[in-house]
Amino acid sequence: MKHNVCMVSDFFFPNTGGVESHIYQLSQCLLARGHKVVVITHAYGERTGIRYLTNFLKVYYLPFGPFYNQCVLPTVFTTLPLIRNILIRENISIVHGHSSFSTMAHEAMFHAKTMGLKTVFTDHSLFGFADASSIITNAILQFSLADVNHVICVSHTSKENTVLRASMSPSLVSVIPNAVDPTVFKPDTSKRKHDRITIVIVSRLVYRKGMDLLAAIIPIICETHQDVDFLIGGDGPMRINIEEVRERYLLQERVTMLGAVQHSNVKNVLNQGDIFINASLTEAFCIAIVEATLCGLQVVSTRVGGVPEVLPEDLILLVEPSVKGILSGLEEAISRRRMGTFLCPEAVYQRMAHVYTWQNVAKRTEKVYDSILNDETLSLPQRFDCYYKCGPAAGKFFVLLAAINFIFFWFLEWFSPREYIDMVPGMPEVKSSTKGTECPSATTRTVDPSATKDYPALSHRVTRSKARRKQVVQS
Incomplete structure (x- = not known):
């Protein structure tokens, strides 16, 4: 029907x-x-x-x-x-x-x-x-x-x-x-820096998304691992916190702030990275981790809300929503990246492409x-x-x-x-x-x-047919 x-x-x-x-x-x-x-x-x-x-x-x-x-x-x-x-x-x-x-x-x-x-x-x-x-x-x-x-x-x-x-x-x-649309989010490893490890965050920069945790994690990871960079896409009231941390620890060259990212450009941002972080304090589903997985990134996410239901256990590192928990997950992901034990991006894509479709x-x-x-x-x-x-x-x-x-x-x-x-x-x-x-x-x-195309000029007024108009006049 x-x-x-x-x-x-x-x-x-x-x-x-x-x-x-x-x-x-x-x-x-x-x-x-x-x-x-x-x-x-x-x-x-x-x-x-x-x-x-x-x-x-x-x-x-x-x-x-x-x-x-x-x-x-x-x-x-x-x-x-x-x-x-x-x-x-x-x-x-x-x-x-x-x-x-x-x-x-x-x-x-x-x-x-x-x-x-x-x-x-x-x-x-x-x-x-x-x-x-x-x-x-x-x-x-x-x-x-x-x-x-x-x-x-x-x-x-x-x-x-x-x-x-x-x-x-x-x-x-x-x-x-x-x-998620699997025809858009595909792995493209040619955009990655093979001599460095890039951690990607694409999110609204608000408290609910765990931006205070991220601000505490960035200087620790950058000090411990000299070959790790951060790529942050998104905007919000907590952006100032990230920028203060970047300036205080002189990390301007290693922490890139992209600001608001159009949805059509998210795939290009994801394909520049190796690891994706979701630091949310509450989340009903989190489509961002599915998009990151389709692009071949190793996902590190807090174990909150409906996140544990989204991906298979071998495709995600679930951690507690704390600085210590996220640090342990990132250390594990960085270790896997250096040892070359990441799952093949193309194999992961073929596995997940038909799981979440519109x-x-x-x-x-x-x-x-x-x-x-x-x-x-x-x-x-x-x-x-x-x-x-x-x-x-x-x-x-x-x-x-x-x-x-x-x-x-x-x-x-x-x-x-x-x-x-x-x-x-x-x-x-x-x-x-x-x-x-x-x-x-x-x-x-x-x-x-x-x-998409937008057609503001199309008229929204629909004229009654002659028979309909005659009927209304007679009534």
């Missing part, structure tokens, strides 16, 4: 990151499998209105600016008129929200349930339970997922975390790991969509009961929000009837450019949204 899916998140192109790449690649593969997919996100600077990306992936940039950390201000009700109009125009049957941080994803799913549509949510992160930020986020997540049809997590550890945070049944949660992710996500088609649509009292169970005080507040949203929705049904909303005709069917492939992103170079 073919579905009309609306992907919603605050995080999308032109911003770059794991969630953005996930939405883009999944959408491309679902389009290739015959489904209709549109994306809703907020405005990015002057990028507002409707744009088309590769394979006519339609993106609605709503006129709401980011408020904090690339997310819009949570208003609940002000987004209903626009989102309702889009869901009706596009004849959407499933609303798929992404990321616990995304305000727009939670509000879109809330409006979709008010409209009687099916909802799916993908959680990309791990959260704690004690600090103020986690407590607030978990309360919002519990409210948002109280009546969701299904939840997708990227690892079993992430599933356990989401089930506990949202107080939901494990039977409503599936595990579908992230993926085609597989799309097929499994499609099965989730199929499984929720026959789910009972909850009545308003049933939804009230779900929200009421969220807590003695919060539950009553959530019920009030649902009641106001329902009243507002029916006001819009009267003020702007569905029959007066232009319906969007179907787009041309996407065909794969290579025989036997089911996802165009696996056979073309358009795996990075920043490298």
Whole structure:
């Protein structure tokens, strides 16, 4: 069965990151499998209105600016008129929200349930339970997922975390790991310095990614091993810490800071190195270590979150998230490199190239969509009961929000009837450019949204047909 899916998140192109790449690649593969997919996100600077990306992936940039950390201000009700109009125009049957941080994803799913549509949510992160930020986020997540049809997590550890945070049944949660395009991330040893050892870090330079641990490790490794260099790609608030260490120990020639790296250039950075470090303090999946493995690097990673589930034991050195732990892992990796006991990059690539693919992710996500088609649509009292169970005080507040949203929705049904909303005709069917492939992103170079074509000039207004216009006038 073919579905009309609306992907919603605050995080999308032109911003770059794991969630953005996930939405883009999944959408491309679902389009290739015959489904209709549109994306809703907020405005990015002057990028507002409707744009088309590769394979006519339609993106609605709503006129709401980011408020904090690339997310819009949570208003609940002000987004209903626009989102309702889009869901009706596009004849959407499933609303798929992404990321616990995304305000727009939670509000879109809330409006979709008010409209009687099916909802799916993908959680990309791990959260704690004690600090103020986690407590607030978990309360919002519990409210948002109280009546969701299904939840997708990227690892079993992430599933356990989401089930506990949202107080939901494990039977409503599936595990579908992230993926990587093996046609892009390939080993290229010609770019490596064979007389020196290069340790690569490609990450956001934030506390959660263990940048304070990295700042402590760099001078120790450089002093102990004179033939070891560091290549660091990424940007963030903790970049200043790395730069201070580099200047204090006069390591400018041995520690190279690349700054922010476009996703399309990550493979070139990885292929310059021998060892890859992931020093994260928390991680739901970590696609970066899969990309590094496909490029033939020895991976050293902290044993946190869902990382132990990602790679076979012989392809990764798991260490404790401490200076001592990471140092021991790096010493082992450096020793292997000098002794020439690294696994053959080409053999590792052939082994892992078909493990994490977007085609597989799309097929499994499609099965989730199929499984929720026959789910009972909850009545308003049933939804009230779900929200009421969220807590003695919060539950009553959530019920009030649902009641106001329902009243507002029916006001819009009267003020702007569905029959007066232009319906969007179907787009041309996407065909794969290579025989036997089911996802165009696996056979073309358009795996990075920043490298895709953008068609702002395509009109988003669809005129009614003459017969339709005559019918409306007569009514």
